[in-house]
Amino acid sequence: MVSDYSQYAWLIPLFPLLSFLILTAFGRQTKEFGVYISIVAGFISFVIALLIFFERLGGNMENYTWNQFEWLKVGDFSLSMGFEVTNLNALMLVIVTLVSLVVNIYSKGYMHDDDRITVFFSYVALFTFSMLGLVISVNVLMFYIFWELVGVCSFLLVGFWYFKPEAKAAAKKAFIVTRIGDVGLFIGMLLLFWYMPAHALDFTSIHNAIMDAKIPGNIVTLIAILIFVGAIGKSGQFPLHTWLPDAMEGPTPISALIHAATMVAAGVYLVARTYDIFSASPTAMTVVAVIGGFTAIFAATIGVAQNDIKRILAYSTVSQLGYMMLALGIGAYTAGIFHLFTHAFFKALLFLGSGSVIHAVHTQDIHEMGGLAKKMKVTTWTFAIGALALSGIVPFSGFWSKDAILSAAWHGHPVLFWVGLIAAFFTAFYMSRLFFCVFAGKAPNGQKAHESPFSMTMPLVVLAVLALLAGFVFTPFNPWMGTWLTGDAVDEDANWAVMILSTLVGFAGIGLGWLMYGKRSIPVDFISGKAPWLHTLLYRKYFIDELYDVVFVRSLKRIGQWFNRFDDYVVDGAVRALARGGFAIGQLGTRLQNGQVQSYGLIMLLGLLILALVLAGGRFI
Amino acid sequence: MGMVISPYLTLAAILFCIGLYGALSKKSAIVVLLSIELMLNAANLNLVAFAKLGVNPSLTGQIFSLFTITVAAAEAAVGIAILILLFRNKGTADVVQMDTMKQ
Amino acid sequence: MLSSIGDFLSNGSNIAFFIFALFAIGGAVFMISFTRVVHMVTALTFTFLSLAGLFVLLQAEFVAFVQVLIYAGAITILMIFGIMMTRHDNEEEQPIRPAHNVWLGIGCVGLFAVLFYAIQHSDFTPGTFDPGMDNTLAIGTLLYNQYVILFELMSVLLTVAFIGAVIIAKREED
Numbered sequence: 001m002v003s004d005y006s007q008y009a010w011l012i013p014l015f016p017l018l019s020f021l022i023l024t025a026f027g028r029q030t031k032e033f034g035v036y037i038s039i040v041a042g043f044i045s046f047v048i049a050l051l052i053f054f055e056r057l058g059g060n061m062e063n064y065t066w067n068q069f070e071w072l073k074v075g076d077f078s079l080s081m082g083f084e085v086t087n088l089n090a091l092m093l094v095i096v097t098l099v100s101l102v103v104n105i106y107s108k109g110y111m112h113d114d115d116r117i118t119v120f121f122s123y124v125a126l127f128t129f130s131m132l133g134l135v136i137s138v139n140v141l142m143f144y145i146f147w148e149l150v151g152v153c154s155f156l157l158v159g160f161w162y163f164k165p166e167a168k169a170a171a172k173k174a175f176i177v178t179r180i181g182d183v184g185l186f187i188g189m190l191l192l193f194w195y196m197p198a199h200a201l202d203f204t205s206i207h208n209a210i211m212d213a214k215i216p217g218n219i220v221t222l223i224a225i226l227i228f229v230g231a232i233g234k235s236g237q238f239p240l241h242t243w244l245p246d247a248m249e250g251p252t253p254i255s256a257l258i259h260a261a262t263m264v265a266a267g268v269y270l271v272a273r274t275y276d277i278f279s280a281s282p283t284a285m286t287v288v289a290v291i292g293g294f295t296a297i298f299a300a301t302i303g304v305a306q307n308d309i310k311r312i313l314a315y316s317t318v319s320q321l322g323y324m325m326l327a328l329g330i331g332a333y334t335a336g337i338f339h340l341f342t343h344a345f346f347k348a349l350l351f352l353g354s355g356s357v358i359h360a361v362h363t364q365d366i367h368e369m370g371g372l373a374k375k376m377k378v379t380t381w382t383f384a385i386g387a388l389a390l391s392g393i394v395p396f397s398g399f400w401s402k403d404a405i406l407s408a409a410w411h412g413h414p415v416l417f418w419v420g421l422i423a424a425f426f427t428a429f430y431m432s433r434l435f436f437c438v439f440a441g442k443a444p445n446g447q448k449a450h451e452s453p454f455s456m457t458m459p460l461v462v463l464a465v466l467a468l469l470a471g472f473v474f475t476p477f478n479p480w481m482g483t484w485l486t487g488d489a490v491d492e493d494a495n496w497a498v499m500i501l502s503t504l505v506g507f508a509g510i511g512l513g514w515l516m517y518g519k520r521s522i523p524v525d526f527i528s529g530k531a532p533w534l535h536t537l538l539y540r541k542y543f544i545d546e547l548y549d550v551v552f553v554r555s556l557k558r559i560g561q562w563f564n565r566f567d568d569y570v571v572d573g574a575v576r577a578l579a580r581g582g583f584a585i586g587q588l589g590t591r592l593q594n595g596q597v598q599s600y601g602l603i604m605l606l607g608l609l610i611l612a613l614v615l616a617g618g619r620f621i
Numbered sequence: 622m623g624m625v626i627s628p629y630l631t632l633a634a635i636l637f638c639i640g641l642y643g644a645l646s647k648k649s650a651i652v653v654l655l656s657i658e659l660m661l662n663a664a665n666l667n668l669v670a671f672a673k674l675g676v677n678p679s680l681t682g683q684i685f686s687l688f689t690i691t692v693a694a695a696e697a698a699v700g701i702a703i704l705i706l707l708f709r710n711k712g713t714a715d716v717v718q719m720d721t722m723k724q
Numbered sequence: 725m726l727s728s729i730g731d732f733l734s735n736g737s738n739i740a741f742f743i744f745a746l747f748a749i750g751g752a753v754f755m756i757s758f759t760r761v762v763h764m765v766t767a768l769t770f771t772f773l774s775l776a777g778l779f780v781l782l783q784a785e786f787v788a789f790v791q792v793l794i795y796a797g798a799i800t801i802l803m804i805f806g807i808m809m810t811r812h813d814n815e816e817e818q819p820i821r822p823a824h825n826v827w828l829g830i831g832c833v834g835l836f837a838v839l840f841y842a843i844q845h846s847d848f849t850p851g852t853f854d855p856g857m858d859n860t861l862a863i864g865t866l867l868y869n870q871y872v873i874l875f876e877l878m879s880v881l882l883t884v885a886f887i888g889a890v891i892i893a894k895r896e897e898d
Contacts, residue, residue: 595723598653598716601645602824605831612838624737626848629778632745634839636771638832639752645828651761651806655768658799659752662775665791673782678853680866683784687863690787690794691878695885697799701806702889708810709895717821 005052006064006085012048012093013132015041016100016125023122035108038121042104042128046097053094056087057484067138067202077199083136084203087485088337092135092269095344096262098466100128102459103257106352109455110253110359120160124257127153131262135269139202140189143273147185147234150263151178157258158250170249177243181233185270188226195219203273210276217281224277224284227270228291235267235321238295242545244318248310252355255310260317260351261344268324268340275333289329293419295322298542300426304433305538308364309354312434316390317347319423323405326416332408334485338474339405342397345470346389349463353383356456357438360449366434371443375450378457380439382464387435389467391428392506397471399502404474406502407495417498421505428509436518629670637663650707650714654700661693740781747774765803772796783853786860 019041023034067082085093104124111117130153134146152175159171193199195215196206209215215223231237236244247259258264271278271288278284296319303315320343327336356379361369373380389396392403402424409417443449451457474481515522540546592603636659643656665686672682708714751771755764772795779788867875 593723595720596717597719597722598645599824602828602831605641605645605835606827609831609834609838616838616841624850626850627843628741628745629782630843631840632748632778634836634843635749636752637839638836639749639756641835642828642832643756646825647756649761651803651810652755652764654806655755655764655803658795659755659768659771662772662791662795665787666775666778669779669782669784669787672784673853674848674850676848676851678851680862683787683859683863684866684871686784686787687790687867688874688878690790691882694794694798695882697802698889699885699892701802701809702893704806705809705893712811714810 005048005055006090007066008048009052009064009085009089009093009136010066010083012045012097013129013136015045016128016132020122020125020129023118023125034118035104035121038125039101039104039108041125042097042101045128045132046094046101049090049093049097052085053090056085056090063204065138065202065204079141079201080139081142082138084138085136088269088272089135091337091341091485093132095265095341096128096131096135099257099261099344099348100124100131102348102462103253103352106256106355106456106459107251107253109453110355111251112453116160120157120251123153123156123160124254127157127258127263131266134266139200140192140206140274141201143270144185144189147230147266147270148182150258150266151175151182151234154178154247154258154263157254158247160251160254161249164249167249170243170246174243174247177240178233181230181240181267184226184228184233185230188223188230191219191223191226195223206274207276210280213280220277221281221283224274224281225287227274227277228284228288231267231270231325232291233267234270235264235325236295236318237267237291237322237325238298239544241295241299241318242541242548245306245311245314245541248308248314252310252351252358255314256348256351256355259314260347264317264321265324265340265344268321268328268336271325271328272333272337272340275328278328279331285329285331287329289326289413289416292322292325292327292329293416295319296326297419297423297426298322300423300430302538302541303430304426305535306430307366309357309366309369309434309438310351310364312366312430313347313350313354316350316427316430319427320347320390323402323420323423326420327405327408330409330413330416332405334474334481335401335404335408337485338481339401341473342389342401342467342470345463346386346396346398346467349382349386349460349467350390352456352460352463353379353386356452356460357383359452359456366437368444369438370441371439372449373439375443376439376452378451378460382457382460383439384435385464385467387431389471391431391510392424392502393428393510394499394503395468395471397467397469399506400471400475403495403499403502407498410495410498421501424502425505425509428506429513432510432513433517436513440518624674626670626674629666629674633663633666633670636660636666648715648717650704650716650719653716654697654704657700658693658697661689665689737781741778744774744777744781747771748778761807762804765800765807769796769800772800784859786863789860 016038019038022037026034064085065082066084067080069081070078071081072079104121107117107120107124111120114120127150130146130149134143134150137143137146155171155175158174159167161167162171189201192206193201196209197214198205200206200209210220233240244259244264248255250259278288299315299318299322303312303319306312306315320339324336324339324343327333327339356376357369357372358364360372360376360379363369385396389398392399402420406417406420406424409420512522537543592599640656640659640663644653644660647653647656668682668686668689672678672680672686675682704714707719711718748771751767751769751774754767755771758764758767772791776788776791776796779785779791
């Protein structure tokens with residue numbers, strides 16, 4: 001069946017781009033109006049994305065590929081640009097446009113007092129454009145271009161409050177650390193270019209080449225791992241996860257949009273998009289699964305000991321992205337994408353909720369909050385839904401997607417299953433810790449909190465509904481989404497043991513959190529009092545940042561200082577010498593121009609002489 | 622042995638170089654003018670010498686030297702006039718101090 | 725070498741050339757080396773006069789005559805008037821520009837070397853010269869026939885130059 005709307009998919013990124021251009025050109029004049037431009041553009045994109053999505057839901061649509069625009073032609077090789085719509089793309093389009101629209105509306109309230117609000121909205125529009133472009137990219141190079149563009153937008157938005165030194169440092173860190181991953185992706189892309197038949201880079205050709213085994217096996221493994229390195233950088237997987245928590249220095253809507261729902265999921269999307277390459281290499285799959293699993297539990301344990309509300313959520317994001325990688329690595333493609341889908345909603349919801357809290361109390365430390373449940377009803381309820389979804393409680397969306405991953409791991413990957421299960425316990429624990437610290441208990445003295453404006457609560461409600469319901473598209477009893485995404489039939493597979501186990505673990509985590517931070521029947525320093533080193537280790541995030549600082553940053557700084565010295569003395573010295581020479585010649589020139597006719601005459605005489613000697617010189621040689 | 626031209630030319634070259642040296646080294650404007658006259662005379666000597674001993678001897682060379690003498694006379698007159706004017710304005714006839722071209 | 729000088733001096737006109745050349749160079753050198761301006765003018769007059777003698781040797785009697793009249797007469801007098809009109813401390817100060825003078829000396833000697841080299845290495849085969857019976861008559865005929873336009877132009881130039889000189893030099897308050 002041919003899709004009618006898919007051919008208009010290129011319009012989707014166009015509206016945010018248009019809004020970016022308008023805001024950049026007329027930003028100062030538009031002020032309040034510019035915000036509406038951005039929201040309307042986001043809304044139109046969302047509507048188109050929805051049309052495509054629902055049309056594709058209706059039947060077994062074939063992929064729509066338009067690849068006509070010839071961008072580069074070198075000899076026999078030509079590189080075309082275009083766009084492609086598959087079921088996966090359509091799903092991503094909906095996620096990105098929806099979250100972006102919601103965040104746009106939310107930002108209207110959240111950034112209301114900021115002087116540079118139009119700049120903020122133009123950055124958001126540029127990001128939305130890049131992310132949508134990334135989603136519908138037709139070949140790897142185009143994908144890479146948009147991949148870098150979202151990186152730039154992330155840099156701009158993390159450093160949006162550039163007058164804060166932490167934000168500046170975080171922006172730089174985010175950019176540089178993801179860049180390390182990007183180098184891997186770039187090399188992988190070059191290898192792909194080199195080994196592909198006819199140097200084709202579009203995803204369809206890659207799919208065919210892998211199916212026909214045109215590329216040697218070890219090269220496939222290498223390419224897959226290099227691509228995964230790119231995904232590690234973008235999705236904050238261990239060991240390149242350090243930038244993501246620091247990126248929370250950016251405005252909270254940005255944390256929701258970029259660092260929870262969309263951009264960090266781009267790494268997962270990259271692996272999903274090039275899944276053929278990974279499937280062809282068991283080694284690469286194992287690497288993906290192991291790193292994903294390790295990151296999931298690693299980040300979850302760190303999240304337990306953090307005090308900053310946004311950092312807890314950031315480590316939670318890292319952990320959940322680890323889940324998705326784990327799912328992809330063990331071959332549970334649909335489960336991974338499904339978790340991406342649900343996670344986008346409930347994590348965006350949690351971030352926006354935390355933004356609402358921060359907006360109200362002007363602090364990010366959860367120990368300085370409390371008792372907000374009475375003052376901020378909507379925020380509390382929506383946040384609770386998000387937290388329950390993240391903790392994996394029936395029937396919220398997170399339960400279904402996490403269950404899908406865990407039951408896939410149950411078959412043949414016992415270690416990863418237990419890792420995932422323990423991580424789920426920690427997830428539930430830190431979420432309940434966060435929730436009870438912030439919303440329950442007594443408010444600190446003199447804190448005046450009030451509910452956020454409608455433009456901020458409305459997105460919360462929308463996302464809460466989605467976080468509640470999104471899980472039902474892929475339950476073990478109704479797995480049509482798997483069929484839709486992969487094209488293969490997926491059997492109903494209700495694994496009761498896994499379901500019960502994960503629910504139990506979720507409740508155990510929440511219960512422990514409630515006992516410690518809600519009812520306070522277990523002292524808070526129950527563990528940290530007995531093993532302070534453990535708390536320090538977790539609080540300092542396993543000293544990863546310190547380790548990087550010693551191993552990479554300082555040694556690189558030392559090298560940089562040497563280069564700087566070389567630059568100062570040798571390169572600059574040469575330039576300075578040249579400049580001084582020019583200056584000296586100039587001074588000589590001014591001395592020559594002394595206004596005295598006799599000096600001029602002398603110069604003319606000498607010049608004539610030199611001319612005569614040069615002309616006559618040929619005779620003697 | 623007939624007459625040859627090279628002694629005349631050499632003499633003219635010597636006079637010309639001495640005149641050039643004077644014109645470019647002396648500080649008094651009058652002496653500079655005198656040196657220029659000497660250079661013109663050296664050129665005249667060449668003209669007259671070529672008129673008799675050149676490859677195509679004719680009276681034209683002499684006539685040319687007459688014109689040169691005329692121009693030299695005019696130049697000397699105008700030069701002295703400018704010199705006097707300068708002296709009246711600046712109070713000196715020292716060419717080293719005439720450096721208005723610097724500005 | 726000595727015999728060639730002897731040969732050279734055996735010819736009367738050559739002796740005359742030698743003497744005149746000596747006077748010309750001597751006058752020029754003295755003009756450079758004297759310190760008082762009036763002495764310089766006097767020394768240069770010697771050069772002018774000996775050049776007139778050389779013109780006679782070259783069978784250019786009219787030019788020699790004009791040389792004496794204009795250079796030794798008019799221009800020298802003009803220069804002396806110029807000296808009188810401007811204040812001179814009469815002492816040509818010692819040069820205070822050593823580098824300038826050294827380079828100038830090098831330049832002049834170099835220029836002479838180039839000219840000398842060119843003169844020595846050029847081949848001027850003299851043609852036959854017919855001075856005619858009366859040099860002045862021949863020149864006059866030429867001036868009023870072939871070169872009459874140039875001659876008139878010269879007269880205009882002279883007139884313009886002298887009027888210009890008068891206007892430049894006259895006092896402002898007149």
